[in-house]
Amino acid sequence: xxxxxxxxxxxxxxxxxxxxxxxxxxxxxxxxxxxxxxxxxxxxxxxxxxxxxxxxxxxxxxxxxxxxxxxxxxxxxxxxxxxxxxxxxxxxxxxxxxxxxxxxxxxxxxxxxxxxxxxxxxxxxxxxxxxxxxxxxxxxxxxxxxxxxxxxxxxxxxxxxxxxxxxxxxxxxxxxxxxxxxxxxxxxxxxxxxxxxxxxxxxxxxxxxxxxxxxxxxxxxxxxxxxxxxxxxxxxxxxxxxxxxxxx
Numbered sequence: 001x002x003x004x005x006x007x008x009x010x011x012x013x014x015x016x017x018x019x020x021x022x023x024x025x026x027x028x029x030x031x032x033x034x035x036x037x038x039x040x041x042x043x044x045x046x047x048x049x050x051x052x053x054x055x056x057x058x059x060x061x062x063x064x065x066x067x068x069x070x071x072x073x074x075x076x077x078x079x080x081x082x083x084x085x086x087x088x089x090x091x092x093x094x095x096x097x098x099x100x101x102x103x104x105x106x107x108x109x110x111x112x113x114x115x116x117x118x119x120x121x122x123x124x125x126x127x128x129x130x131x132x133x134x135x136x137x138x139x140x141x142x143x144x145x146x147x148x149x150x151x152x153x154x155x156x157x158x159x160x161x162x163x164x165x166x167x168x169x170x171x172x173x174x175x176x177x178x179x180x181x182x183x184x185x186x187x188x189x190x191x192x193x194x195x196x197x198x199x200x201x202x203x204x205x206x207x208x209x210x211x212x213x214x215x216x217x218x219x220x221x222x223x224x225x226x227x228x229x230x231x232x233x234x235x236x237x238x239x240x241x242x243x244x245x246x247x248x
Contacts, residue, residue, distance in 0.1 A: 001033040001034070001231060001232040001233075002032045002033055002034070002232065002233055002238050002241045002242055002247075003033065003034035003035065003036055003109060003203060003232050003233065003234040003235070003238075004026075004030075004032040004034065004035045004036065004234075004238040005036050005205075005207075005235055005236050005238075006019045006023065006036060006038060006051055006236070007020060007023030007024045007026070007027060007035055007037075007049075007098075008020075008022070008024065008025075008026035008027045008030075008035075008238065009023065009026075009235075009236045009237060009238065010051070010207075010236040011236065012207075012210050012211065012214060012236035012237060013237065014083070014237070015030075015083075015239065016083060016087065016090075017058065017078050017079070017080050017083060017087055017090060018051065018058065019037070019038050019049045019050055019051060019092070019093075020049075020078065020087070020090045020091075020092075020093065021090065021093050021097060021098065021101050022087055022090050024098055024101050024106070025101065027238055028102065028105045028106050030238055030239055030242055030248070031242060031247055032106060032238045032242065033107060033232065034106065034107045034108070034109055034135075034232065034234075035102060035106050035107075035108055035109065036108075036109040036111055036137070036234060037049055037095060037098055037108060037109060037110055037111055038050060038051040038111055038114055039095040039110065039111065039112075039114065039115060039120075039121060039124070040053070040065055040066065040114040040115050041065075041066060041115055041120060042065060042066065042068055042069055042070045042073055043066060043067055043068055043069050044069045044070055045117075045120065046070040046094055047094060047095040047096070047115070047117070047120050047121065047124055048065065048070065048073050048074075048092050048093065048094050048095070049092065049093050049094065049095055049097075049098050050065055050073075050092050051114075052065075053066070055068070055073065055076055055092075057079070058078060058079055059076040059077060059078050059079060059092070060076065060077045060078070060079060061076040070094070073092050074091045074092055076091070076092065078090050078091065078092070094124075095110070095121070095124045096124050096127060096128055099124065099125070099128035099130045099134060100128055103128065103129070103130065103133075107133050107135065108130065108133065108134045108135065109135050109137040109157065110134050110135065110136055110137055111137050111138065112136060112137060112138035112140065112143050112144075112147070113138050113139060113140070116143075118143050118146040118147050118150070119150065121136065121147065122136075122147050122150045122151050122154070125151070126151060131151065131153055131154060131155075132155075133155075134154075134155065135155045135156065135157050135179060135180060136154050136155065136156045136157065137156075137157040137158075137182070138158065138159070139158065139159040141158060141168070141169055141172045141173070144156050144158060144172075144173065145172065152176070155179045156173065156176065156178050156179065157178050157179060157180040157181065157182060157203070158178055158181060158182070159181070159182040159183075160181060160182070160183060160184070160191060161183075161184045161185035161187075162185070162187075162191075163191065163194060166181070166191060166194055166195065169181070170198060177198075177200065178200060179200075180200065180202075180232065181200050181201070181202060181203070182202075182203045182204065182205075182234075183195070183202055183204045184204075184205070188202075188204055188225060188228040188229060188230060189228040189229055191229075192228060192229025192230060193229060195229075196229065201231040201232060202229055202230050202231050202232065203230065203231065203233075204225050204230045204232075204233065204234065205235075206222060206225050206233045206234065206235045206241065207235070207236060209222050209224070209225070209233075209235075210235055210236045210237050210240075213237065213240055219240050219241075219244040220244065222235075222241050222244040222245075223244065
């Protein structure tokens with residue numbers, strides 16, 4: 001399976017500007033299985049979908065997201081010159097807008113690492129009627145437990161780099177098993193085997209392969225993480241991974 005990083009693709013993406021509604025629509029049209037988000041709050045407490053703490057890299061404006069209101073953030077023109085097509089109508093979307101765009105079309109990974117406002121994350125998932133198909137995703141078990149205290153039926157995903165972290169996470173979530181576990185670090189094969197023995201799916205980032213494929217043109221390089229046990233590859237180039245898998 002394939003997860004589209006930052007919507008239709010992160011910094012290496014060529015389909016649409018990252019974390020925009022156009023990017024999520026591209027991931028949907030491609031047939032990706034999951035799309036990742038990057039919610040963080042504005043100064044007036046609305047979650048907007050932008051990866052960086054500042055707006056400088058992805059827009060023609062400048063400043064810290066958490067020091068700007070929703071209106072100020074959404075008034076910014078995006079940097080879209082490197083993409084083919086006209087994206088002049090795109091703006092930084094809210095998490096709620098992303099979820100509503102994706103409803104019934106693609107599963108969404110709600111990355112909770114960029115804010116401590118677990119209450120806002122869960123509120124948007126509930127408001128978008130997304131409990132059945134959005135996945136609360138974070139490296140923080142504490143945030144997962146906070147989220148489950150608010151909404152016990154949430155789907156959750158946590159991240160590990162070692163067998164010790166895996167054991168600790170599974171113990172903490174014994175009453176509410178994760179639907180996906182993300183493997184970071186260099187021991188994918190060992191951790192995948194352990195995760196599969198507990199009946200869970202494995203997600204891993206393939207950003208290194210994204211760069212290697214860009215340089216070499218050899219999409220077979222995407223086979224390695226799957227051969228080592230990954231079920232889901234999170235990528236900046238979902239169209240290439242899907243092509244490698246014979247799904248395009």
